[in-house]
Amino acid sequence: MASKQHPPHGGQAKKATASGWIGSALEYYDFFIYATAASLIFPQIFFPSADPTVAIIASLATYGVGYVARPIGAFVLGHWGDTHGRKKVLILCMFLMGISTMAVGLLPTYQQVGWLAPALLVLLRLIQGFAVAGEISGASSMILEHAPFGRRGFFSSFTLQGVQAGQILAAAVFLPIARFMDPADFNVWGWRIPFLLSFFVIVAGYIIRKEVDETPAFASEGRKGDVPKAPVLEAIRHHWPDMLRVIAMSLMNVIPVVTSIFGAAYAVQPGYGIGFHKDVYLWIPVLGNIVAVLVIPFVGNLSDKIGRRPCMIVGSLGAGLMSYGYLYAISIHSEALAIVMSLLMWGMVYQGYNAVFPSFYPELFPTRTRVSAMAISQNIGTALTAMLPAIFATISPPGSTDIPVTIGSLALFITAIAAFACWTARETFRVPMHELGNPKATPVAESEYNASREQAVMAARMAKRGA
Numbered sequence: 001m002a003s004k005q006h007p008p009h010g011g012q013a014k015k016a017t018a019s020g021w022i023g024s025a026l027e028y029y030d031f032f033i034y035a036t037a038a039s040l041i042f043p044q045i046f047f048p049s050a051d052p053t054v055a056i057i058a059s060l061a062t063y064g065v066g067y068v069a070r071p072i073g074a075f076v077l078g079h080w081g082d083t084h085g086r087k088k089v090l091i092l093c094m095f096l097m098g099i100s101t102m103a104v105g106l107l108p109t110y111q112q113v114g115w116l117a118p119a120l121l122v123l124l125r126l127i128q129g130f131a132v133a134g135e136i137s138g139a140s141s142m143i144l145e146h147a148p149f150g151r152r153g154f155f156s157s158f159t160l161q162g163v164q165a166g167q168i169l170a171a172a173v174f175l176p177i178a179r180f181m182d183p184a185d186f187n188v189w190g191w192r193i194p195f196l197l198s199f200f201v202i203v204a205g206y207i208i209r210k211e212v213d214e215t216p217a218f219a220s221e222g223r224k225g226d227v228p229k230a231p232v233l234e235a236i237r238h239h240w241p242d243m244l245r246v247i248a249m250s251l252m253n254v255i256p257v258v259t260s261i262f263g264a265a266y267a268v269q270p271g272y273g274i275g276f277h278k279d280v281y282l283w284i285p286v287l288g289n290i291v292a293v294l295v296i297p298f299v300g301n302l303s304d305k306i307g308r309r310p311c312m313i314v315g316s317l318g319a320g321l322m323s324y325g326y327l328y329a330i331s332i333h334s335e336a337l338a339i340v341m342s343l344l345m346w347g348m349v350y351q352g353y354n355a356v357f358p359s360f361y362p363e364l365f366p367t368r369t370r371v372s373a374m375a376i377s378q379n380i381g382t383a384l385t386a387m388l389p390a391i392f393a394t395i396s397p398p399g400s401t402d403i404p405v406t407i408g409s410l411a412l413f414i415t416a417i418a419a420f421a422c423w424t425a426r427e428t429f430r431v432p433m434h435e436l437g438n439p440k441a442t443p444v445a446e447s448e449y450n451a452s453r454e455q456a457v458m459a460a461r462m463a464k465r466g467a
Contacts, residue, residue: 020142021162029169029198031128032167034066034104042121043055043058043059070382073130074380075376077375081375098205137370138375148456153356154297157296160357171285236376242373245364246381247378250379259342262388283339284339284342291348304429318349319352322341323408
């Protein structure tokens with residue numbers, strides 16, 4: 001019989017995990033096709049082309065605008081998720097993201113309508129950022145609250161595995177277009193194809209997410225009448241120290257910025273003179289994310305054995321150090337070395353952080369305010385990194401000779417802040433679901449925890465054999 005401490009973990013755990021994985025993949029496909037286009041094509045078609053440096057900085061700034069909108073979306077969508085349920089907020093996020101992404105594919109260019117083009121681009125990027133703000137917190141909370149005790153890290157890691165899969169899909173859609181299409185046609189209409197394909201994202205996302213039940217933890221709060229009327233205020237009032245920690249830890253978004261945003265501009269934009277071909281460079285995030293998809297469940301499972309904090313601290317500092325090598329590989333025009341460094345930094349080491357935060361962040365907060373607290377603090381943290389691509393391009397503009405040292409040092413400093421915040425946080429992997437969010441909660445004994453883990457693993461194996 002399932003206890004309060006060890007909740008049921010039948011088919012709904014797998015269904016919730018599959019929903020979180022697929023939904024995150026589809027939604028982040030939308031988000032990252034914009035990131036890819038902002039580095040590779042938008043400087044030429046949405047901004048004045050007379051000064052390449054200005055065009056690059058302006059295009060990367062529109063990428064950052066999406067992160068600026070995320071704290072606003074976090075307040076609204078976090079409130080919705082804690083008052084109306086995890087399922088409803090995830091469906092809403094999907095519709096907002098899909099429609100705004102399709103609209104980008106229909107925009108006129110700067111040559112056609114002048115400054116109206118980048119203005120509309122910024123508006124749609126704001127909507128994208130608003131929509132994505134509720135995705136990871138909602139999906140992570142849904143999976144965590146369905147997962148068996150002792151396996152929360154493993155199951156929750158699939159949220160980020162879906163995100164990485166979405167990034168693979170985003171780059172992979174651009175690859176054949178950039179490789180086989182005439183450059184003139186690509187600049188005129190070819191780049192629009194990935195954005196218009198978001199129609200299928202809307203349809204597929206709705207079909208998948210409407211089939212998942214609401215989580216037992218949220219349903220229990222509703223039956224007891226404990227759903228808060230103002231979860232945002234309650235989260236800030238009672239859990240601000242942990243929210244500050246999550247803000248600091250979320251600065252780890254600097255690594256994706258270095259890898260796939262500034263790194264892409266550095267490698268392919270003519271002003272920097274590196275000369276990586278666009279379709280060749282697109283393989284760097286694709287291969288890195290393929291490795292990440294394989295590594296993430298392993299790291300999530302490891303965090304269920306040794307704890308969340310060790311994985312996150314090592315991943316943060318390790319990825320920061322390796323950013324030097326990645327940028328150096330680009331600076332010496334070595335595509336092969338850049339790919340290897342991407343596989344190591346982004347595909348492997350960074351996943352020590354990336355695979356674990358979907359369980360660690362929501363475990364710091366109680367069910368009543370979980371989505372709000374995580375969404376707000378995580379999105380404020382990522383918003384603080386929003387303008388890093390433009391700042392990096394300003395500090396190290398085309399013609400700079402010390403980019404690996406300058407940008408690598410900034411990246412390491414930021415990841416050190418994230419690691420320190422994690423070190424100050426309490427460990428959560430052995431805290432029962434009903435005591436999550438309580439700073440004074442007593443973790444279960446290691447022997448009892450290991451027994452719960454073994455029971456959950458055996459149940460999963462038996463279910464797999466039965467299937």
